[in-house]
Amino acid sequence: MMRVGFTVNGVRRTADGVWEGESLLYVLRERMGLPGSKNACEQGECGSCTVRLDGVPVCACLIAAGQAQDREVRTVEGLAEGGEPASVQRAFLDAGAVQCGFCTPGLLVAADELLERDTAPSDADIREALSGNLCRCTGYEKIMDAVRLAAARRREAV
Amino acid sequence: MEFLRPGCWEEALAAKAEHPAAVPLAGGTDVMVEINLGHRRPGHLLDLGRIGELSEWEVGEREVRLGACVPYARIVGELGRELPALALASRAVASPQIRNRGGVGGNLGTASPAGDAHPALLAAGAEVEVESVRGARRIPIDEFYTGVKRNALRPDELIKRVHVVRATGPQQFSKVGTRNAMVIAVCSFGLALHPGSRTVRTGIGSAAPTPRRAAEAEAFLAGALAEAGLWESRRAVPPSVAKRFAALAAGACSPIDDVRGTAGHRRHAVGVMARRTFLWAWEAYRNGAEGAA
Numbered sequence: 001m002m003r004v005g006f007t008v009n010g011v012r013r014t015a016d017g018v019w020e021g022e023s024l025l026y027v028l029r030e031r032m033g034l035p036g037s038k039n040a041c042e043q044g045e046c047g048s049c050t051v052r053l054d055g056v057p058v059c060a061c062l063i064a065a066g067q068a069q070d071r072e073v074r075t076v077e078g079l080a081e082g083g084e085p086a087s088v089q090r091a092f093l094d095a096g097a098v099q100c101g102f103c104t105p106g107l108l109v110a111a112d113e114l115l116e117r118d119t120a121p122s123d124a125d126i127r128e129a130l131s132g133n134l135c136r137c138t139g140y141e142k143i144m145d146a147v148r149l150a151a152a153r154r155r156e157a158v
Numbered sequence: 159m160e161f162l163r164p165g166c167w168e169e170a171l172a173a174k175a176e177h178p179a180a181v182p183l184a185g186g187t188d189v190m191v192e193i194n195l196g197h198r199r200p201g202h203l204l205d206l207g208r209i210g211e212l213s214e215w216e217v218g219e220r221e222v223r224l225g226a227c228v229p230y231a232r233i234v235g236e237l238g239r240e241l242p243a244l245a246l247a248s249r250a251v252a253s254p255q256i257r258n259r260g261g262v263g264g265n266l267g268t269a270s271p272a273g274d275a276h277p278a279l280l281a282a283g284a285e286v287e288v289e290s291v292r293g294a295r296r297i298p299i300d301e302f303y304t305g306v307k308r309n310a311l312r313p314d315e316l317i318k319r320v321h322v323v324r325a326t327g328p329q330q331f332s333k334v335g336t337r338n339a340m341v342i343a344v345c346s347f348g349l350a351l352h353p354g355s356r357t358v359r360t361g362i363g364s365a366a367p368t369p370r371r372a373a374e375a376e377a378f379l380a381g382a383l384a385e386a387g388l389w390e391s392r393r394a395v396p397p398s399v400a401k402r403f404a405a406l407a408a409g410a411c412s413p414i415d416d417v418r419g420t421a422g423h424r425r426h427a428v429g430v431m432a433r434r435t436f437l438w439a440w441e442a443y444r445n446g447a448e449g450a451a
């Protein structure tokens with residue numbers, strides 16, 4: 001067992017008694033009280049556990065907890081500011097892109113990262129950025145709408 | 159279990175010498191799946207994530223020295239010109255999340271016949287630089303794959319970098335999967351024209367116990383292109399030549415039936431990919447393309 005410490009959404013956190021083979025996802029959900037990142041496949045296939053590690057979108061289920069040591073993790077819980085939904089979250093709600101919601105946290109993290117890089121993504125760019133996130137409910141069209149909407153609002157805001 | 163976090167390469171080699179059964183951890187996209195599913199319970203995990211030089215590369219005159227942990231995303235984004243086949247193959251790997259973590263060192267470590275980097279490395283020409291406390295050696299890529307998910311690494315060795323020959327002509331990579339994103343290859347094919355040596359190199363993925371070249375097909379093509387003076391004239395290749403090349407490439411496979419496809423389908427698909435990738439690359443060569451196809 002080991003102790004692991006890293007920054008989560010800007011706050012330094014540590015966890016004790018972490019098993020060496022444990023994933024970052026498990027530590028976030030079960031030890032740090034951050035259940036936003038979802039646990040579905042644990043095989044990197046669904047993207048519902050997507051978080052950012054030093055800014056880069058990754059599957060938290062495939063990061064060994066020890067690999068996150070001293071690094072910076074951002075989860076879906078870190079998107080909202082001052083209790084207000086972030087623009088990308090607002091857009092998902094407004095576009096009706098949330099049904100059961102299981103895939104939503106991972107999609108939000110991935111979409112937010114895309115929009116940070118590119119405020120005018122093409123449909124192909126959006127599809128590519130979200131290609132590692134599966135959704136069983138929406139058929140993706142509403143999700144595309146949501147990301148287009150979020151992008152348009154970001155462009156208006158600047 | 160113990161989690162080892164060497165801060166530099168020498169420490170990593172020392173740790174591997176002390177614990178030869180330790181499982182190196184690069185991006186973790188193979189290792190963590192196995193741990194999560196309970197398929198693997200190593201005594202030691204050896205995290206390579208703190209060894210900065212493994213995530214770097216250098217472009218030399220003849221080759222790119224690619225650190226074992228450079229993630230696919232960076233190969234796609236930054237090495238498309240020098241290593242077109244490997245960049246195309248890297249692009250075909252899984253999803254952005256996986257490409258942000260996984261890399262060529264891990265692909266070589268796993269040595270799955272379906273790994274996407276292998277056909278590209280075989281086609282381009284590459285050597286795997288491995289090291290242990292006993293010393294370093296360079297393993298030619300053709301000798302690296304020794305069996306299904308087996309490679310030429312000794313227990314105390316780690317992969318430091320891969321020396322990949324820089325493209326001097328068009329290169330291609332093609333992959334057949336069951337759907338578009340997130341698929342392990344049913345089979346795949348890499349091809350590189352090497353105008354300097356008047357050769358064509360190939361790599362076949364997922365259609366034999368190991369990734370392999372289609373040696374006979376390569377030799378036939380070299381002969382046919384030379385005989386007709388096509389490297390110099392840059393004229394179109396006769397359909398009969400492309401057809402024969404395809405048949406020989408298909409013949410180089412020894413595929414199996416599995417859940418992803420039948421042996422017959424694989425052999426046929428490899429022939430089709432061989433013909434297509436060659437004709438695409440040749441077309442690019444005719445149009446004077448230097449690097450990327």
Ligand SMILES: Cc1cc2nc3c(=O)[nH]c(=O)nc-3n(C[C@H](O)[C@H](O)[C@H](O)COP(=O)(O)OP(=O)(O)OC[C@H]3O[C@@H](n4cnc5c(N)ncnc54)[C@H](O)[C@@H]3O)c2cc1C
Binds near residue numbers: 045316
């Ligand atoms: C959802 C999903 C989809 C995938 N799709 C594809 C795909 O389309 N194509 C494909 O090719 N692969 C695919 N993979 C497999 C995997 O992503 C690749 O094999 C990847 O290249 C592994 O790299 P890594 O850095 O994550 O390796 P790791 O998981 O860290 O390591 C893999 C193996 O290599 C060993 N190793 C790693 N680094 C070294 C080193 N420096 N020296 C010695 N041994 C080392 C490890 O001990 C382990 O045995 C997929 C995986 C997942 C989870």
Ligand code: FES
Binds near residue numbers: 041042044048059
């Ligand atoms: S739970 Fe991590 S990708 Fe599915």
Ligand code: FES
Binds near residue numbers: 098099100101134136
């Ligand atoms: S909304 Fe249910 S999985 Fe996407």
